[in-house]
Amino acid sequence: MLKAIVDKRDLEIANNSDIGFILVIASSARMLAQTARASGFKPLVIDLFADLDTQSYAEDFKQITSLAKQHLQPVVDYFIKRYQVDQVVYGSGFENHPESLRYLNSSLFMLGNSPDIFIRLHDKPAFFAALNQLTIPYPRVCFSQPDQFKGGLIKPMRGQGGVGITRYLGQEMGSDSYWQRYQSGSQYSVLFLADGLHVQLVGFNSQWTTSLDDGREFIFSGIINSCDLSAKQQMQVVEWLKKLVPLFSLKGLNSLDFINDGDNSWLLEINPRPSASMQLYEADLFKRHISASLNGLTDDHHINGYTAYQVVYAQHDIMIPDGFLWPEGCVDLPESGVICRIGQPICSIMSHKMQPHLVMSALQTQQINLHKRFSTWNITLALIN
Numbered sequence: 001m002l003k004a005i006v007d008k009r010d011l012e013i014a015n016n017s018d019i020g021f022i023l024v025i026a027s028s029a030r031m032l033a034q035t036a037r038a039s040g041f042k043p044l045v046i047d048l049f050a051d052l053d054t055q056s057y058a059e060d061f062k063q064i065t066s067l068a069k070q071h072l073q074p075v076v077d078y079f080i081k082r083y084q085v086d087q088v089v090y091g092s093g094f095e096n097h098p099e100s101l102r103y104l105n106s107s108l109f110m111l112g113n114s115p116d117i118f119i120r121l122h123d124k125p126a127f128f129a130a131l132n133q134l135t136i137p138y139p140r141v142c143f144s145q146p147d148q149f150k151g152g153l154i155k156p157m158r159g160q161g162g163v164g165i166t167r168y169l170g171q172e173m174g175s176d177s178y179w180q181r182y183q184s185g186s187q188y189s190v191l192f193l194a195d196g197l198h199v200q201l202v203g204f205n206s207q208w209t210t211s212l213d214d215g216r217e218f219i220f221s222g223i224i225n226s227c228d229l230s231a232k233q234q235m236q237v238v239e240w241l242k243k244l245v246p247l248f249s250l251k252g253l254n255s256l257d258f259i260n261d262g263d264n265s266w267l268l269e270i271n272p273r274p275s276a277s278m279q280l281y282e283a284d285l286f287k288r289h290i291s292a293s294l295n296g297l298t299d300d301h302h303i304n305g306y307t308a309y310q311v312v313y314a315q316h317d318i319m320i321p322d323g324f325l326w327p328e329g330c331v332d333l334p335e336s337g338v339i340c341r342i343g344q345p346i347c348s349i350m351s352h353k354m355q356p357h358l359v360m361s362a363l364q365t366q367q368i369n370l371h372k373r374f375s376t377w378n379i380t381l382a383l384i385n
Contacts, residue, residue, distance in 0.1 A: 021085040027093025030332050031279050033057035035286040044079045052333040067097045087111060091274050095122060095158040111293040112252040113272040121248060121272050122158045124178055134243045138267045142179040152181045162209055162218040185261030188227055190237055191277045193292040194250040199241045200297045204234055205277045212343040222310030225280040226356040236265060252293040253278060253285060280307040307352045308359045312367055314340040318374060327373060329366050
């Protein structure tokens with residue numbers, strides 16, 4: 001009876017334009033805070049960075065050092081006590097903290113996939129076994145030390161954004177990693193909504209990685225809501241989703257990453273949470289995430305132009321000075337005094353144009369201008385120190 005009351009109340013909340021407080025938590029929560037605010041919520045934000053624009057969208061915010069339960073729980077308890085908030089939406093960063101998701105689920109009404117579903121999708125042996133059962137292709141994997149040198153990649157069991165992926169050169173493989181055949185091709189993702197049984201496409205995206213100087217070769221760099229896949233190739237991925245959504249009881253916003261090379265595509269992973277591609281679409285995806293979590297897939301949408309998002313990584317150690325003027329199109333803005341070490345994200349840039357090639361050109365120009373701005377301000381730790 002209590003669950004029925006909660007479900008009815010939250011369904012009413014999902015359709016109300018002036019909703020009240022909602023807790024959003026992610027390693028970087030700007031996107032969730034921004035979309036929640038645009039949907040009429042008053043977001044209470046917990047993340048690791050407390051960027052300037054994140055703070056501007058938040059009704060209140062707290063910065064923590066990690067998403068581990070011991071760091072997260074006191075802050076969540078503070079928000080519950082002070083604001084009587086009872087709903088939470090989570091984003092990136094929980095891959096290595098399933099205990100935190102279980103705690104959140106026990107303390108709040110969790111919108112999106114449950115901890116059990118999240119954990120199940122990150123059980124890689126079981127996940128790839130399920131793909132075999134569904135006859136969905138993926139690059140070959142191995143969960144024990146390869147018996148001979150085969151090349152390929154070593155991947156973390158619970159990774160995100162390409163962090164921790166290295167080339168296999170015969171090194172020892174720990175229990176927290178697995179081997180996967182390297183597959184050449186173009187990288188794509190598809191953003192979709194699900195209600196546990198059915199799938200609703202939001203859009204296909206092209207994405208790219210960058211290689212950083214410290215040996216991190218496959219780090220997520222950017223994404224655009226455009227792709228050159230044929231209708232047949234896209235339909236193949238849709239058929240995968242029609243099998244995967246009911247098997248894993250996926251709910252809310254999710255994304256699926258895959259590689260395509262010619263006529264063949266291979267599935268890489270499912271991200272069972274709102275992903276970076278969420279911000280590429282002019283649709284109220286925050287509310288639709290909530291509605292889908294409550295078993296309601298709402299109206300479709302249309303794309304008007306193209307949008308891209310790209311992370312800008314530090315080319316050298318820098319400190320953000322007082323009064324630094326961020327160029328137009330920059331988001332995820334660190335506060336003055338923040339030190340960004342080489343290879344760490346400084347900020348992100350976004351561009352919207354009517355043609356994909358114009359978007360990509362604009363991103364390149366924005367990044368060049370941003371680095372010029374840093375040079376003009378002589379922002380280096382060597383000069384500051």
